[in-house]
Amino acid sequence: MPMRFCVCDASLRLLVLALACLRCTVAAAAPLLEAPPANAEEQEYYRIVTIPIPKDIVLEAGAMEWLPNGRLAVATRRGEIYLVENVLSDPPKDVRFSRFASGLHEILGLAQKDGVLYAAQRGELTRVADTNHDGVADSFETVADGWGITGDYHEYTFGSHFDRNGDLWLTLCLTGSFSSPVKYRGWCLRYTADGKLVPVCGGIRSPGGMGINAEGDVFYTDNQGPWNGVCSLKHLAPGSFQGHPDSLRWCEEGTAPKEPESGSRMHSEAEKIPELMPPPVLFPYPKMGQSAAGIECDLTGGKFGPFEKQMFVADQSHSTVMRVFLEKVDGRYQGACFMLREGFSSGNLSLLFAPDGSLLVYGTNRGWGSRGRESFALERMIWTGTQPFEVLEMHARHDGFELMFTEAVDPKTASDTDSYDLKTYTYIYQKTYGSPEVDATTPEITKAVVGSDGKSVRLHVDELQLGHVHELHLDGVRSAGGKPLVHAAAYYTMNHIPSK
Numbered sequence: 001m002p003m004r005f006c007v008c009d010a011s012l013r014l015l016v017l018a019l020a021c022l023r024c025t026v027a028a029a030a031p032l033l034e035a036p037p038a039n040a041e042e043q044e045y046y047r048i049v050t051i052p053i054p055k056d057i058v059l060e061a062g063a064m065e066w067l068p069n070g071r072l073a074v075a076t077r078r079g080e081i082y083l084v085e086n087v088l089s090d091p092p093k094d095v096r097f098s099r100f101a102s103g104l105h106e107i108l109g110l111a112q113k114d115g116v117l118y119a120a121q122r123g124e125l126t127r128v129a130d131t132n133h134d135g136v137a138d139s140f141e142t143v144a145d146g147w148g149i150t151g152d153y154h155e156y157t158f159g160s161h162f163d164r165n166g167d168l169w170l171t172l173c174l175t176g177s178f179s180s181p182v183k184y185r186g187w188c189l190r191y192t193a194d195g196k197l198v199p200v201c202g203g204i205r206s207p208g209g210m211g212i213n214a215e216g217d218v219f220y221t222d223n224q225g226p227w228n229g230v231c232s233l234k235h236l237a238p239g240s241f242q243g244h245p246d247s248l249r250w251c252e253e254g255t256a257p258k259e260p261e262s263g264s265r266m267h268s269e270a271e272k273i274p275e276l277m278p279p280p281v282l283f284p285y286p287k288m289g290q291s292a293a294g295i296e297c298d299l300t301g302g303k304f305g306p307f308e309k310q311m312f313v314a315d316q317s318h319s320t321v322m323r324v325f326l327e328k329v330d331g332r333y334q335g336a337c338f339m340l341r342e343g344f345s346s347g348n349l350s351l352l353f354a355p356d357g358s359l360l361v362y363g364t365n366r367g368w369g370s371r372g373r374e375s376f377a378l379e380r381m382i383w384t385g386t387q388p389f390e391v392l393e394m395h396a397r398h399d400g401f402e403l404m405f406t407e408a409v410d411p412k413t414a415s416d417t418d419s420y421d422l423k424t425y426t427y428i429y430q431k432t433y434g435s436p437e438v439d440a441t442t443p444e445i446t447k448a449v450v451g452s453d454g455k456s457v458r459l460h461v462d463e464l465q466l467g468h469v470h471e472l473h474l475d476g477v478r479s480a481g482g483k484p485l486v487h488a489a490a491y492y493t494m495n496h497i498p499s500k
Contacts, residue, residue, distance in 0.1 A: 039342055041486055045305070045388040046341050048361075051092050051378040057082065060364040060376045061349040063110035065117065065161065070355075073100065073117060074378065075107035077364060081117065081128065081137070088356055090382070101128050101137035109159015109210070111168055120159025120170055123149050125191055146197045147189065148182025150175055155185065160210040160218060166193035169200070169236065171207040171220045178226060179246050186247025188220070188236045202251060203242030203276075208316065209350065211295025213326065214309040217333075221292035221313060224285055227260070229427025229435030231292035232279035233313060233324060235333050241275040243429075265439070266429040267467025267495065278495045280333035281324055282427070282469050285434070288322060288337055288491060289315030291368065296351040296359065303357020305383040306392060306406045312340065312359065314348035319372035321348065321361065321381065325393050329496040336394040336492040345377035346370055358382045388486045389479045394472075396492065398500045400445075400461035401472070408454040408480040415457070417445045419476025422461065424468035424494075441465055454480070464497050 053059050059082070062075040072084040081101040086094050101119075109120025117128045117137075124145035128137045149155050152175045160169040168191040172184055180186045188200040205228050208221040218236045222228055227244040234242055241248070241257045243266065248256045257275040260266075270276045283292055293314040298304050311324040320342045326335035346363030347370030353359055359381040363372060393404040413419050423442050427435035447460040457477075464470070470492040474485055 042341050042343070045384055045386050045486065046381050047384055048341070048344065049090060049092065049380040049382060050345060051084075051087055051380065052095055053376070053378060054097055057097055058376065059378060060366055061346070061362040062107040063120070063159070063350050064352040064360055064362055065110040065112050066352070066355070067112055068115050072360070073110055073112070074362065075104075075110045075119060077106045077108075077366070079104035079107060079121070081107065081110070081119065083135070087360075088354055088358070088380075098135060100130070100135070101140075106156065108156055109168075109170065111159065111161045113162060113166075118143070118159070118168060120157050120168075122155060122157055125159065125168065125170065143195065144189075144191045144197045147172055147184040147187070150182055152176050154206070156207065158207045158210050158220065160212060163212055163218065164216045167191060169210060169218050171204055171210060171236075173206050174204070174244065174246065177206040180249060183250055184247070186244055187250060199250075200236055200238050201240045201242060202247040203240075203244050204247065205244040208292050209294035209314065211297060211311060213297050213311060214299060219295055219311070221295060222279070223291055224434045226431050226433055227429065229282075229429065230285040231283045231289065233281040233283070233292065233295070233311070234279045235277060237277060239275065240277040241273065242277065260429060262429070262431040264429050265426055265467055267426070269429055277332070278467070280326060280493065280495070281335050281337050282491070282493045283313075283315075283322065283337055284437070284469055284471065284491055286318070287489075288339065289320055290317035291315055291347070293349045294351040296353055298353070300353055300357040303383070304353070304359060306387065306390075312351060313337070314351050314361065316347040316349050316363070316365075316368055317370055318342070319344040319346065319348055319363065319370050321351070321359070327395060329396055329498050332496060334396070334493050334495045336490045338391060338490055339487045341381055344372050344379060345374040346372040348372075354380070389483045390486055391474065391490050394490050394492050396464075396494060396498050397458070398498050400459045400464070401470075401492065403457045403459065405455050405457070405479075409450060409457065410478040410480055410482065411450050411454075413476050413478045414450050415448050416476060417448050419474060420445050420448065420459065421473040421475070422470060424465040424470050426465075426468045439468070441468070464494055466494060466497055468494055470494055
């Protein structure tokens with residue numbers, strides 16, 4: 001039966017949770033990272049608005065969710081939930097914060113159904129409600145807690161929003177980010193609409209965020225470490241193996257996949273282990289960041305620019321937002337990542353689209369470090385309405401790539417193979433921490449053909465590399481109006497080469 005708590009239990013809950021999070025609270029702060037030169041051109045297309053936070057509130061990012069009444073719910077790593085009014089005023093005016101709940105434990109997922117919040121905290125999924133409608137939560141109901149915790153600081157629990165079936169998805173970090181000594185550490189679990197907790201897949205290491213794409217499939221970001229050469233975006237396909245073998249001990253008897261060989265390559269191991277699902281997108285380290293985090297899909301209908309139905313991924317260390325284009329090849333996702341916007345104030349952890357089409361970016365750097373110097377921040381990224389010249393889509397073909405651009409290209413530069421530079425590499429799949437780039441190749445682009453639409457280019461490549469990141473630079477390409485690309489680098493993860 002669900003366990004219910006009322007406000008009279010708050011002192012006891014606070015004491016228990018304070019003891020459990022002691023190690024996290026006293027963790028030494030990581031050094032701030034050196035920021036790169038600002039990309040002034042980015043702000044012509046996407047501007048950043050800082051939302052003022054009262055001085056007496058420590059708003060270390062956890063998760064965000066919209067309520068039906070138009071208020072924004074923001075949860076913190078310190079276990080509080082605030083309701084924010086007028087957050088979309090521009091410039092910010094009369095923004096008001098009110099504390100809705102406290103005494104929870106590092107909330108890294110927030111979802112709402114019928115105006116009631118569901119908080120993914122370290123040891124449970126909690127239904128948080130205001131039953132007497134006074135603006136303060138007075139009911140805390142444990143709806144799911146079927147996983148183990150040891151008290152280790154790194155046992156984060158990330159939660160999704162509700163999917164189209166009314167389910168919530170949870171990803172559980174390994175203990176210390178290395179091992180699975182208690183049940184379901186390193187797993188994805190699904191809390192179903194009828195109240196069941198269902199194991200989805202194992203092999204997770206250190207999640208940084210979760211998101212749902214336009215097709216309704218659920219993804220998470222995993223971070224560089226053992227069995228993860230670099231940070232990546234992964235698809236939580238039921239029954240899949242996400243790559244870190246320590247959590248396989250919790251598979252039902254006789255169902256665990258074969259363990260991978262350390263020192264191999266993931267695409268080679270995937271040929272031997274059918275359940276192993278290579279990441280759809282790898283984020284080359286440190287070119288595309290160092291700590292992949294929150295995920296959001298653009299379903300704004302064009303309010304956020306030309307990237308409808310693409311996904312956006314925060315990076316906590318580099319204080320950036322990246323863009324991801326996905327496609328399916330041989331029934332599995334793969335695709336390319338691009339930079340979108342740098343220069344945020346803190347370490348970007350959580351993303352959420354607003355009803356007006358702007359993207360809320362919520363950050364913290366306590367214990368983790370970031371290029372953004374602020375300890376925490378709540379910001380909005382707003383499309384200015386000016387069209388950026390960017391690679392819109394990057395499709396794999398059997399002998400190269402087809403590029404779609406946001407604007408018409410200059411035929412002369414776009415058809416010149418010297419305008420492009422391509423190299424490939426992969427990573428060691430190993431139990432030790434991370435990996436350098438290995439097995440590098442430099443395929444030749446033999447031909448570049450501009451499409452009849454004027455906005456596409458077909459690149460013919462002499463030899464694509466299975467299992468490699470294909471890093472493409474397009475510094476010489478210009479738009480029909482003579483503009484260079486805002487971001488002239490693309491990184492495509494080639495898990496499958498299309499047939500002819």
